[in-house]
Amino acid sequence: MTARIGVVTFPGSLDDRDTQRAIRIAGAEPVALWHKDKDLKQVDAVVLCGGFSYGDYLRAGAIARFSPVMEPLIDQARAGLPVLGICNGFQILTEAHLLPGAMLGNDHLHFICRDQKLRVENAETSWTTDYSAGQEIHIPLKNMDGRYVADDYTLDQLEAEGRVAFRYVDFNPNGSLRDIAGITNEAGNVVGLMPHPEHAVESLIGTGRTDGLPFFTSILKKLVTA
Amino acid sequence: MSRTPLDTVEHAAATPDVELPWAELGLKKDEYERVVEILGRRPTGAELAMYSVMWSEHCSYKSSKVHLRQFGEKAPQSDALLVGIGENAGVVDVGQGYAVTFKVESHNHPSYVEPYQGAATGVGGIVRDIIAMGARPVAVVDPLRFGAADHPDTKRVLPGVVAGIGGYGNCLGLPNIGGEVVFDACYQGNPLVNAGAIGVMRHEDIHLAKASGAGNKVILYGARTGGDGIGGASILASETFDDAKPSKRPAVQVGDPFQEKLLIECTLEAFAEKLVVGIQDLGAAGLSCATSELASNGSGGMRVTLDDVPLRDSTLSPEEILMSESQERMCAVVEPDKVERFLEICDKWDVIATVIGEVTDGDRLEIFWHGGKIVDVDPRTVAHDGPVYERPYARPDWQDALQADDAGKLPRPATSEELRDQVLKLVASPNQASKKWITSQYDHFVQGNTVLAQPEDSGMIRVDEESGLGVAIATDGNGRYAKLDPYTGAQLALAEAYRNVATTGAKPLAVSDCLNFGSPEDPAVMWQFAEAVRGLADGCLQLGTPVTGGNVSLYNQTGEAAIHPTPVVAVLGVIDDVARRTPVAFQEEGQLIYLLGDTREEFGGSAWSQVVHDHLGGLPPRVDLERERLLAEILISASRDGMIDSAHDLSDGGLVQAVVESALLGGKGARLIVPDGLDAFTLLFSESAGRAIVAVPRSEEVRFNDMCGARGLPATRIGVVDGDTVEIQGEFTLTLAELREAHENTIPSLLA
Numbered sequence: 001m002t003a004r005i006g007v008v009t010f011p012g013s014l015d016d017r018d019t020q021r022a023i024r025i026a027g028a029e030p031v032a033l034w035h036k037d038k039d040l041k042q043v044d045a046v047v048l049c050g051g052f053s054y055g056d057y058l059r060a061g062a063i064a065r066f067s068p069v070m071e072p073l074i075d076q077a078r079a080g081l082p083v084l085g086i087c088n089g090f091q092i093l094t095e096a097h098l099l100p101g102a103m104l105g106n107d108h109l110h111f112i113c114r115d116q117k118l119r120v121e122n123a124e125t126s127w128t129t130d131y132s133a134g135q136e137i138h139i140p141l142k143n144m145d146g147r148y149v150a151d152d153y154t155l156d157q158l159e160a161e162g163r164v165a166f167r168y169v170d171f172n173p174n175g176s177l178r179d180i181a182g183i184t185n186e187a188g189n190v191v192g193l194m195p196h197p198e199h200a201v202e203s204l205i206g207t208g209r210t211d212g213l214p215f216f217t218s219i220l221k222k223l224v225t226a
Numbered sequence: 227m228s229r230t231p232l233d234t235v236e237h238a239a240a241t242p243d244v245e246l247p248w249a250e251l252g253l254k255k256d257e258y259e260r261v262v263e264i265l266g267r268r269p270t271g272a273e274l275a276m277y278s279v280m281w282s283e284h285c286s287y288k289s290s291k292v293h294l295r296q297f298g299e300k301a302p303q304s305d306a307l308l309v310g311i312g313e314n315a316g317v318v319d320v321g322q323g324y325a326v327t328f329k330v331e332s333h334n335h336p337s338y339v340e341p342y343q344g345a346a347t348g349v350g351g352i353v354r355d356i357i358a359m360g361a362r363p364v365a366v367v368d369p370l371r372f373g374a375a376d377h378p379d380t381k382r383v384l385p386g387v388v389a390g391i392g393g394y395g396n397c398l399g400l401p402n403i404g405g406e407v408v409f410d411a412c413y414q415g416n417p418l419v420n421a422g423a424i425g426v427m428r429h430e431d432i433h434l435a436k437a438s439g440a441g442n443k444v445i446l447y448g449a450r451t452g453g454d455g456i457g458g459a460s461i462l463a464s465e466t467f468d469d470a471k472p473s474k475r476p477a478v479q480v481g482d483p484f485q486e487k488l489l490i491e492c493t494l495e496a497f498a499e500k501l502v503v504g505i506q507d508l509g510a511a512g513l514s515c516a517t518s519e520l521a522s523n524g525s526g527g528m529r530v531t532l533d534d535v536p537l538r539d540s541t542l543s544p545e546e547i548l549m550s551e552s553q554e555r556m557c558a559v560v561e562p563d564k565v566e567r568f569l570e571i572c573d574k575w576d577v578i579a580t581v582i583g584e585v586t587d588g589d590r591l592e593i594f595w596h597g598g599k600i601v602d603v604d605p606r607t608v609a610h611d612g613p614v615y616e617r618p619y620a621r622p623d624w625q626d627a628l629q630a631d632d633a634g635k636l637p638r639p640a641t642s643e644e645l646r647d648q649v650l651k652l653v654a655s656p657n658q659a660s661k662k663w664i665t666s667q668y669d670h671f672v673q674g675n676t677v678l679a680q681p682e683d684s685g686m687i688r689v690d691e692e693s694g695l696g697v698a699i700a701t702d703g704n705g706r707y708a709k710l711d712p713y714t715g716a717q718l719a720l721a722e723a724y725r726n727v728a729t730t731g732a733k734p735l736a737v738s739d740c741l742n743f744g745s746p747e748d749p750a751v752m753w754q755f756a757e758a759v760r761g762l763a764d765g766c767l768q769l770g771t772p773v774t775g776g777n778v779s780l781y782n783q784t785g786e787a788a789i790h791p792t793p794v795v796a797v798l799g800v801i802d803d804v805a806r807r808t809p810v811a812f813q814e815e816g817q818l819i820y821l822l823g824d825t826r827e828e829f830g831g832s833a834w835s836q837v838v839h840d841h842l843g844g845l846p847p848r849v850d851l852e853r854e855r856l857l858a859e860i861l862i863s864a865s866r867d868g869m870i871d872s873a874h875d876l877s878d879g880g881l882v883q884a885v886v887e888s889a890l891l892g893g894k895g896a897r898l899i900v901p902d903g904l905d906a907f908t909l910l911f912s913e914s915a916g917r918a919i920v921a922v923p924r925s926e927e928v929r930f931n932d933m934c935g936a937r938g939l940p941a942t943r944i945g946v947v948d949g950d951t952v953e954i955q956g957e958f959t960l961t962l963a964e965l966r967e968a969h970e971n972t973i974p975s976l977l978a
Contacts, residue, residue: 011576012484014399018674021691050672052397055484108978111392111667142396142669199671204805205688206671 003028003223005216006043008073010035010064014051015086015198022198023047026216028223035067044223045082045126046073048089050142050196060103060145061091070096082126082189082219087143090182090192099183099192100158101150106143107175115207116141116195117169118181122162125188126222130214137211139195141173146194148176148183158183166193233271234598242268251278257613264607272593272600275545276608279511280518283780286612289746290778293756296763297773304772306735309432314355314507315425316774317432318736320800324689325429326697327359330369330422330740330796332779336478337419341386346394346481348421350553353398353486354507357493358556360433361425364673365687366395368405368421369701369740369794373414375656375976380409383417384664384977390481391421392667397483398490401676402668403685405701406794409656412705415784420740420777422796424699426689431497436504437524437559440587444520444528445565447572447579448489448555451513452538455479455551485554485577492575493556499571501564508555514548514608516557517583518591521605524559527590528605530583544595559585619752629710631843633829638907645906646958648838650968652911653886655837658879659972660890677804681887683726683875684799686807694803700726701797703742704878705790706831707846712754713761716793717849720765721915722877723797728858729873729918731808731865732799737766739776739795744788746780754791755780762793768851771797806866812892812921812947813871819896819945821881822857822934823917827908833879834911853916853939860939861918869926869933876917882910884919886965889952895962897953898945906957909944921947 005023007030009016020030031043035053040046053064064070070092077083077098085093093099106112115138120131131137150158155178158164166182174194182193197212199205231237238244248258251274261269261277269277283289297311308325309317315329333348349366356363368391373380395402400423437444455478496502504524506516513535521528532544538552560568565581572579586592591608593601639645652658661681670679677696678686684700702722708715720737727734739762744751766773782789801807829835830844864870872892874884889895900906922930934941953959 012397012487014397014487014672015674018672021674051399052484052487055397055482057484110389111396111669113666113669113671140671142671144396196671199674202674204677204694205674206676 003044003220004031005219006031006033006040006046008033008035008046008048008069010053010067012052012055013049015049015196019047019049019198022201022216025201026213026220028216028220033069035069037069038072040072040076045219048083048085048092050087050089053088053092061088061095064092065095074098077190080187080189084127084215085192086196086198087194090194091145093190093192098190099185100154101148103145104147104149105145106147111144112173113142114173116173118166118195119169121167122165122184125165125184125191127191127215127218128165129222130218136169138207138209139197139212140199140206141195143194146174146176148180150177161186165191232596232598232600234600235270235602238270239267244268246271246274248274248278251275252282253278257281260613270600272544272548273603275549276514276518276601279514279549280608281612285511285515287778288613289615289617289780290755291614292616293759296759300763300767301772302767302770304770307772307774311773311775314358314435316736316738317359318774318798320689320695320697322690322693322695323428324695325427325432326424326798327356327361328422328424328699328738328796328798329355329775330420330701330738330794331777332740332742333419333421334416334742334779334782337387338383338415338417340478341383342390343478343480345387345390345419347479347553348419349391349394350481350486351509352421352423353400354509354556356423356425357490358433358435358505358507359425360431360497361427362494363400363423363425363490364675365403365685366400366421366423367403367685367699367701369703370405371408371410371413371418371792373409373417374411375409377414379414381977387417387419388664388667394481394483396669398487399672401670401672401679403670403676403679403687404699405680407661407664410705410790412789416782416789418742418782418792420794422701424687424697433497433502433505435506435519435523437520437528437585438526439503439561440526440585442503442559442561442585443565443581444530444583445558445560445568445579446535446555446582447558447577449482449485449552450536450538450578451547451550452552453542453546453550456546456549479551479553481553488575488577489554489556492572492577495571496568499567501560501568502558503561504559506557508557510551512548512550518605518608520557520559521591522609524585527586527588528583529586530593532593532595534580534582536578536580544600617746617752618749619756620749621753622750628843629845633832633835633841633844634827636835636839636841642957646960649882649910649960652833652837652879653883653965654968654972656972656976658833658883660970661973662970663973663978677807678730678809682810683729684732686730686732686804688804694805696801696804698727698730698732698799698801699796701794702726703792703794704831705792706842708758708791708793709842710831710844710846712757712791714846714849715791716758716761717765718846718915719793719795720762721849721851721854722875723795724769724771724854724858725875725918727797727799728861729808729875731806731862732801733862734771734797734799734858736798737771737773737795739773739793741778742782742789742792742794743780744783748788751788758791758793762795765851769855808865808870808873810874810888810891811872812888812894815894815947817871817921817923817947818927818943819947820920820922821917821942821944822860822920822939823853824914824940825904825909825912825917826914828912828914832911832913847913847915850916856937856939857916857918860934860937863933864920864930869930870920870922872921874919876919878913880911880913881919886952886969889962890966890969894947895949895951896945897948897955899955901942901944906954
């Protein structure tokens with residue numbers, strides 16, 4: 001059997017087809033989910049992809065968080081459904097309080113698109129087991145509102161519990177506190193990050209690196225062996 | 227302009243003496259008289275609004291038309307051309323059943339008045355042209371020109387333009403893969419913001435702007451119509467800036483990229499279900515353009531009820547509704563039994579869609595408002611029979627003196643140290659410096675098909691995941707060359723874009739252009755324009771790359787001062803397998819650097835003459851298009867057969883600029899030897915056309931040399947990829963760190 005991984009398209013989602021392709025390349029079956037869907041079509045995991053959901057004219061992700069598909073998603077994520085939020089997806093996960101903290105505008109006030117170096121801090125989440133802890137990878141980053149913030153108590157707690165999943169290395173592209181690029185929930189099934197692993201899955205395309213593929217192979221292995 | 231009673235056709239006929247504000251709407255007296263003659267009566271206010279925008283320079287090409295005809299008359303035979311000039315965008319066959327549509331347009335004037343929105347809506351407009359052909363947009367490119375990099379107003383205009391392009395394009399999910407950024411004082415009050423887009427479709431999906439089939443419904447969908455951009459085309463884009471006039475800000479449109487993204491998806495879904503008979507986007511001249519063009523290109527007439535147009539502002543008059551350039555709107559012609567499904571798809575995407583009229587048996591375009599007929603015209607007279615001017619043109623009296631001021635006579639560096647300093651100064655100059663600060667504000671990765679993006683010689687997009695089929699696009703233009711000789715300058719722009727496509731391994735297929743010039747009312751400018759068009763048409767004929775469409779932007783001048791004539795040329799190419807693409811960056815130490823082509827003492831219009839001497843004079847580099855074609859064939863063969871690992875075209879800045887870029891991008895240095903017959907200065911700074919550098923793996927050297935020899939292309943081994951310096955043997959050495967600092971710090975320090 002293979003795993004069925006849902007990819008939600010909100011109006012304004014941009015990387016939905018790319019994410020579906022990455023899932024396919026990893027060997028799983030992508031399933032298109034629509035923001036108005038009231039159920040998740042029995043998928044085994046969900047990716048919330050990048051883009052500007054509903055235009056993001058309010059806070060990024062603030063409206064998407066209230067769309068119909070989020071109701072079953074929030075319930076099932078709390079019950080253990082693996083969910084990965086990439087960029088806008090990460091923003092939506094924080095707005096939905098599945099992950100703590102919030103995303104503000106980049107400190108330099110510009111959109112930034114670059115090949116970003118990251119360190120994998122936690123290789124035990126549902127989405128990171130094919131990495132090793134401490135591994136350095138390059139993943140494209142592209143965002144306007146990528147500055148991760150939370151209060152000190154939350155940040156200390158995240159650090160203490162090993163829930164900082166990814167950290168920016170060499171260069172902090174947006175002013176994120178403690179160089180945080182991505183985090184996980186306590187159970188390790190919900191992960192959010194600003195960089196785009198789905199853009200680093202083919203050696204010919206983009207930056208030419210495939211450092212993002214392990215996100216999708218990690219979850220596939222977990223689901224298939226489960 | 228709304229008045230009582232309603233200015234219907236009947237009312238107009240009964241009140242022949244009413245004076246209409248034709249001059250305020252940008253019409254000339256003889257043009258107004260012609261409208262009266264066509265109609266056999268005075269126009270209604272609504273008709274006048276339509277004629278005034280559609281007969282504007284921007285929409286009617288009235289000054290340029292007589293010259294642009296050459297693109298058709300001199301069109302080369304090409305099997306690749308599926309749709310040519312005259313539609314929203316040209317369409318080219320790229321094989322395997324795929325067709326590609328591409329076009330470049332200008333949004334110059336609005337971007338000076340309001341940089342963010344001007345540039346943003348420029349992207350929006352070109353993308354709608356691409357969708358209107360039936361294609362999914364896959365990439366955008368942005369050729370930009372600004373005033374002096376250190377001028378205070380550049381710091382207002384450039385960041386706004388860049389943020390606007392990014393803010394809009396990033397939100398649409400279109401990778402930005404190419405373009406240019408050029409600084410020159412001549413663009414100070416007239417920045418050039420050109421925007422290009424590429425779309426991909428299957429052959430059978432091509433759609434045209436045509437309203438056929440009586441009874442078919444005309445559906446307006448997308449954003450509501452508001453008061454923004456009223457008269458944008460006629461007033462803003464067709465007149466010279468003049469400080470004495472009131473602010474033109476209200477004539478600039480405001481963009482909503484989210485709405486456009488929905489429009490893309492919902493249009494493509496309607497295409498996929500074959501619901502659309504004809505389609506037109508609403509850009510310049512808004513509904514006036516969409517209705518008159520759809521009706522005049524189809525077989526019948528059209529009847530429209532303007533009351534049904536969804537409005538943002540209920541107080542708009544019918545004239546304003548017809549002239550509004552509110553963004554993110556499209557007009558589709560749909561068979562009656564498919565209307566319901568079309569509206570369902572729009573509803574799925576939360577896009578407002580309204581039937582506003584239908585195709586009729588007749589040949590009139592009739593528009594109604596509050597029950598009265600306010601427009602009754604032959605749509606062809608609005609859309610196609612605008613005035614055509616044979617503007618006088620004359621070679622400017624200063625041209626001879628300019629050409630006589632030979633750059634070859636400028637003092638050259640006397641010592642190796644001076645040469646070294648000039649190299650550093652060149653690669654740090656705003657035009658030659660890295661544009662990473664700008665391009666990193668654009669998403670290059672979205673859609674997951676970007677093979678190459680700036681600063682590569684051409685942007686490249688994978689079209690088919692299975693076969694690896696891809697397309698490449700490059701845009702180039704050098705206003706300094708064109709100022710010295712517009713005919714040659716236009717051909718150099720073509721040659722450079724053609725070469726840039728070939729250096730990445732793609733075969734050049736077709737051309738689009740954006741012709742940016744000053745006021746056509748100045749005979750000197752008109753001469754530049756005529757010469758540039760003649761040069762481009764001749765060049766395209768010789769290279770076998772037809773012009774598929776494009777755009778003319780005139781009146782780029784402030785007072786008496788026109789910009790440099792700036793023909794920007796986009797060349798589209800195809801590559802069978804993107805795995806064979808060739809990047810700019812040096813890949814491996816030990817590979818041999820070859821210089822292809824002939825290097826002559828050519829410094830007229832060069833970056834060196836500008837950076838070191840602030841000089842513009844003499845003649846631009848000679849053009850040899852047969853040589854360009856041969857060079858391209860060699861580059862394509864070498865890339866396909868794995869004989870080269872990197873390649874870079876030589877253009878502004880000459881060889882040293884190219885070597886430095888390849889070295890910095892690859893993080894690998896180069897050791898160069900000045901070949902016999904050349905001096906170091908000429909080798910480094912000459913801008914002779916028809917040249918490229920390539921890096922050849924040692925194992926391929928014999929094969930590569932044999933190929934060049936057999937085909938008669940001069941190929942000179944000039945060095946080797948090596949170390950972490952750029953060394954010119956016997957002259958100087960620069961470390962990559964020094965070069966990187968010089969090359970990458972300039973733009974952020976001026977603009978960040």
